[in-house]
Amino acid sequence: MSISIKHTLHFIDSPDGFLADIAVPNTMLLIDENVKELHGKYFEKYNSITIPSGENQKKMEVVESIIDKLLDAGIDRNGTIIGVGGGVVTDLTGFVSSIYLRGVNFGFFPTTLLAMCDASIGGKNGINFGAYKNMIGTITQPNFIAFYPPFLNTLSDREFNSGMAEVIKHAVINGGALQKFLQENTRSEIQENPEKLKELCQLATEVKVNVVEQDEKESGLRKKLNLGHTIGHAIESTSDFTHGECVAIGMVLAAKIAVSRRLAKVDLMRDIIAYCNAYNLPTHTPLEPKVLMEKIVKDKKRRSSEIDFIMPYAFGDVRVFTLEIDELEHHLKELAHE
Ligand code: GLY
Numbered sequence: 001m002s003i004s005i006k007h008t009l010h011f012i013d014s015p016d017g018f019l020a021d022i023a024v025p026n027t028m029l030l031i032d033e034n035v036k037e038l039h040g041k042y043f044e045k046y047n048s049i050t051i052p053s054g055e056n057q058k059k060m061e062v063v064e065s066i067i068d069k070l071l072d073a074g075i076d077r078n079g080t081i082i083g084v085g086g087g088v089v090t091d092l093t094g095f096v097s098s099i100y101l102r103g104v105n106f107g108f109f110p111t112t113l114l115a116m117c118d119a120s121i122g123g124k125n126g127i128n129f130g131a132y133k134n135m136i137g138t139i140t141q142p143n144f145i146a147f148y149p150p151f152l153n154t155l156s157d158r159e160f161n162s163g164m165a166e167v168i169k170h171a172v173i174n175g176g177a178l179q180k181f182l183q184e185n186t187r188s189e190i191q192e193n194p195e196k197l198k199e200l201c202q203l204a205t206e207v208k209v210n211v212v213e214q215d216e217k218e219s220g221l222r223k224k225l226n227l228g229h230t231i232g233h234a235i236e237s238t239s240d241f242t243h244g245e246c247v248a249i250g251m252v253l254a255a256k257i258a259v260s261r262r263l264a265k266v267d268l269m270r271d272i273i274a275y276c277n278a279y280n281l282p283t284h285t286p287l288e289p290k291v292l293m294e295k296i297v298k299d300k301k302r303r304s305s306e307i308d309f310i311m312p313y314a315f316g317d318v319r320v321f322t323l324e325i326d327e328l329e330h331h332l333k334e335l336a337h338e
Contacts, residue, residue: 003141003216005121006209011147011198015042015109018146022082028075030066030093032085035111038154043084047073057088058127060136066096080105080143086112087119087243091137094125098140107144111151113163114244117170117204120145122212122225131298133233139216147205149198157280160191162244164279167200169227169251170207172272175316178203187278224318227310228254231285234295239286248281251312256338257331258311268314289332297325
């Protein structure tokens with residue numbers, strides 16, 4: 001069943017203007033601690049809960065403490081919860097909002113490139129359970145997502161690049177206008193020109209929205225968005241690389257596997273590596289194949305001997321490919337010598 005989420009996305013000229021429509025009583029803000037320092041002035045009129053930065057906030061104890069504070073503040077069924085920050089805050093906001101009083105209205109102000117182009121869109125919200133990432137959650141669409149690209153001006157280069165990995169992933173999945181944009185604009189042209197930055201976000205969000213609208217519950221098409229993530233998550237669970245950096249490595253390895261199975265031309269792999277290089281993203285795994293495989297098999301308590309591996313065939317042609325675990329291990333060992 002297809003859904004419509006396009007109407008929830010708003011590219012805004014100022015947070016103040018957008019917030020004028022959101023009443024102060026019965027609204028609670030969840031705001032990342034660093035974002036509060038940098039951009040808190042836009043949101044001062046609201047009650048807020050500050051969320052310390054870091055993936056380790058995505059756990060049940062934090063959810064429970066947020067719910068305590070929502071109850072103390074008297075937020076009721078007609079209330080609204082607004083998440084301001086990166087993917088951790090949008091995940092927590094989406095999850096809490098979809099279970100608190102069996103569901104209240106919520107919206108996001110994503111403040112990182114990764115959250116704007118990926119994490120804030122799609123309705124999946126998850127918290128971690130022990131070592132298992134995003135093991136608990138719901139798929140609930142936010143009522144609004146407000147994009148204010150100037151928030152990106154305060155990102156570190158590393159954070160910006162991390163977001164670019166998901167943008168590159170969307171370009172591989174869709175080809176088209178986003179790929180053309182990446183070919184025609186250098187990193188500094190994008191970062192230094194607000195209009196180009198906005199265009200980049202618009203093109204990248206469009207790709208994700210189109211996929212999610214066709215397959216919200218991930219029964220088929222949406223799996224393509226996991227390109228680079230099978231290997232990426234395994235690396236992320238055991239290294240200091242950022243999420244985007246791990247996705248970049250995963251995407252490059254997926255392209256190498258596609259080339260070695262003669263499913264993709266070598267140019268595809270070279271182009272993906274070139275895009276990653278342009279944004280200082282790593283392209284080699286720091287893990288030995290054996291360790292990588294252990295992590296992949298452990299991910300989400302996998303029991304089957306095969307996995308849905310997302311394989312890039314060409315720009316605009318990414319497919320779900322059934323791969324035996326043993327075959328994947330064989331490929332990773334083969335590639336370890338490159
Ligand atoms: N919230 C991220 C997603 O749904 O993909």
